[in-house]
Amino acid sequence: MRIPWLNIVAVAAAALAVAVIIGKNVEGRAAHHLLNVSYDPTRELYQDINPLFAAAYEKETGSSIAIKQSHGGSSYQARRVAQGEEPADVVTLGLPSDVEALHKRGLIPDGWSERLPNHSQPYHSTIVFVVRKGNPHGVRDWVDLLKPGVEVILPDPKTSGNGKLAALAAWGAIVTRGGSETEAREFLRALYDHAPFLVAAARAAGVAFSVERKGDVHVAWENEALRETETSKGELEIVYPTVSILAEPTVAVVDTNAAKHSSAKQAQAYLQFLFTPEAQEIIAKDGYRPVDAQTLARHARRLPAIDLFPIAAIARDWQDAQQKFFSENGIIDTVYTPKPRTE
Structure with missing residues (x-):
């Protein structure tokens, strides 16, 4: 243009x-x-x-x-x-x-x-995972976030776009591959149970994971994942799940x-x-x-092709998703209790 x-x-x-x-x-x-x-x-x-x-x-x-x-x-x-x-x-x-x-x-x-x-x-953009060197927990897809002992770092879906998209991506990873909404709801509930705390925004989550070395997996914006891994001197790796959100x-x-x-x-x-x-x-x-x-x-080598589902796969549009998932008494309110960050 x-x-x-x-x-x-x-x-x-x-x-x-x-x-x-x-x-x-x-x-x-x-x-x-x-x-x-x-x-x-x-x-x-x-x-x-x-x-x-x-x-x-x-x-x-x-x-x-x-x-x-x-x-x-x-x-x-x-x-x-x-x-x-x-x-x-x-x-x-x-x-x-x-x-x-x-x-x-x-x-x-x-x-x-x-x-x-x-x-x-x-x-x-999309939502991907950052893991520590060697991927010690073998995290390859969304279901691996629920492995015993895995701590997941992600932002609060009430304040953060990264937090909202992580929730929507996790939900869509279930329902776009044949799972029911009941199964998706239980997956989200379990995901938040694996989060030791929820920070307010994306960069704070990255700092907690990459600088303070908290948690085992960071569920992050792709650009944040690239920045973290490229500045980590080999200590962090990016993992692209099988499917994520557009x-x-x-x-x-x-x-x-x-x-x-x-x-x-x-x-x-x-x-x-x-x-x-x-x-x-x-x-x-x-x-x-x-x-x-x-x-x-x-830039395809750095930004590889990935199966990205549109918001229409899980809601009518973005406004409907906001109401369905993040409004008062929406899906998110039923699956997680706000967790203050603890040191």
């Missing part, structure tokens, strides 16, 4: 040359500012994308722009935006239902998902806030940039599955 006002190719080299300067100096003196409220693991992704966008935008328009980032559990972040605690110009959240929650609060208009390509989803992180301009900040044009341009070849390449390098097929194919 090409953006009429933006000759990305022509400014890519300039972007790299000035990225450090922009990162250090532009925030205080920039003509425009954006706040990107995102989910927990995307810190590095937007740290890589933001300078490139800022340089391209300034080259094309003559105006400087600075982007601030905010990160936390996806559902937690959506609530903060809805309550006015995070005056986001844009949100880049882990689940479509988290963005839809802002639409229901009147912060985003009808038809928001069609204002950008691919239903406003610039990349996909995760669909979603982005949107928060129109109410953008209007207040006079940033609507810049916010839309920023999100459009995520679909350009340059941004899609960064997305792939940072461990997310780009929606551009050619880019994904170039």
